Amino acid sequence: MTDGNIKSMADILAAHPLFAGLDKEITDLLGGCASNAHFSAGSYLFKAEGAADVFYLLRAGDVALELSMPGRGKLIVDTVQPGHVVGASWILPPYRWRFDARAVGDVRATGIDAACLRKKCDDDPSTGYQVLKRFLPVVAGRLQSTRLRLLDLYAPPSEVGRAL
Amino acid sequence: MSALSQLDRGVAPIETGMLPRPFVVRSRREELADCVTLELAALDGEPLAFEAGQFTMLYVHGIGEVAISISGDTAKPDSLIQTVRAVGAVSQAICGLAEGARVGVRGPLGNSWPVERAVGKHLMIVAGGLGLAPVRPIIYWALANRDRLKSVDIVYGTRAPDQILFARQLLGLSAADGVRVGITVDLADQDWSGQVGVVTDLIPSMLRDPDETVAMVCGPEIMMRFSGQALVGAGVPAEETFLSMERNMKCGIGWCGHCQLGPHLICRDGPVFAYPAVRDLMSVWEL
């Protein structure tokens, strides 16, 4: 990757809501792990159980997170919109995806090499801490959304708490 | 202590307020497996003028009476449109009414969505599940007043794609109508190309200029609680965020106290409240 390329990737990262406002030094550093990615509608960014070696900051197009259910086909459990991030399993071992990620429409994204980023975070814990602080709200937001859906808010009163 | 006069309590006179008017079911439409929209007409032919957000007490002879929001167009007061989900004895009886059946109607009752506040601003309507019914009159109003509004955005959350209320109407709205619709469901299969998630995830991405937005929210109370937080958290002024509250009602006109929520009687002071008036009440354990 050339310097020019690293610079422009750093700018792209700095413009993404996930990393907006981070010190330039950090986005420059992260730029070295980033590259452009494009997925056509229906293709997969990654599949469950695969190695979590690249995650994506979405710039355009939605991504559906799916799970295969025997007898019920593929179920969509979440949709990730532009401005958000696809993939958090790269942060902790065993670095394996838990869901399939499918491009709903044409997707443009910035792919981040997870091993490269992990190394930079390990080498400089203060950078690592800044990056983690950006990811924690993503994970917490998904947890909150999942908890709200566990409440099955729109179920008829007779079915509320059916699982209890 | 002498009894409070009607004037002191700011409620309708009990003699007229408790008297149902006879209506007949003109048509019936099954919206979802457990949800029906009825078009009712007054037997005496007098139109029932109402404002967006108001409700009626619908009475099924020999069974009982429940509060139901008006889901029709304020510009068409000669038919009373109500959308009902069958959850218990009375609502099941209403859903089972055939064309030609008679019901009693009290109302319109309660206050209304402050739609005029949205003039010159962005209007965001946030609805969950059956909560789309009480906001549908706002949508009709917004379509008729589109040129007076900066934008109209509808954010709707429901359980699954086959549970989208007024699906044809909602999905039929388009940029041509000057309306943007975002729908999210809790769970879907691959045939669904829309969003999966909660409405609160869609709110920030659909807001245009939060400072200049008036938001109107209706749905299950927990959904409204988190939507209020999401809207205000994204910068919509709390006093420009409105919620329609529900509590079991009996008289509907401020006499019996059944629908008390803290200092408010929902039938008399609501059902529509500015967010600051109910924000803290929604998280009280026992009220």
Ligand SMILES: Cc1cc2nc3c(=O)[nH]c(=O)nc-3n(C[C@H](O)[C@H](O)[C@H](O)COP(=O)(O)OP(=O)(O)OC[C@H]3O[C@@H](n4cnc5c(N)ncnc54)[C@H](O)[C@@H]3O)c2cc1C
């Ligand atoms: C201002 C207002 C507007 C309303 N608008 C509509 C509407 O447009 N369409 C509609 O279908 N319903 C609406 N409701 C709710 C409706 O009044 C109740 O569903 C109805 O009273 C239930 O009576 P029931 O005899 O059929 O069932 P019940 O036997 O009284 O109740 C059956 C089950 O439903 C639950 N339940 C009862 N009332 C509510 C409620 N308000 N919210 C959540 N769960 C409840 C009970 O806990 C019970 O589990 C509104 C309520 C209010 C206060």
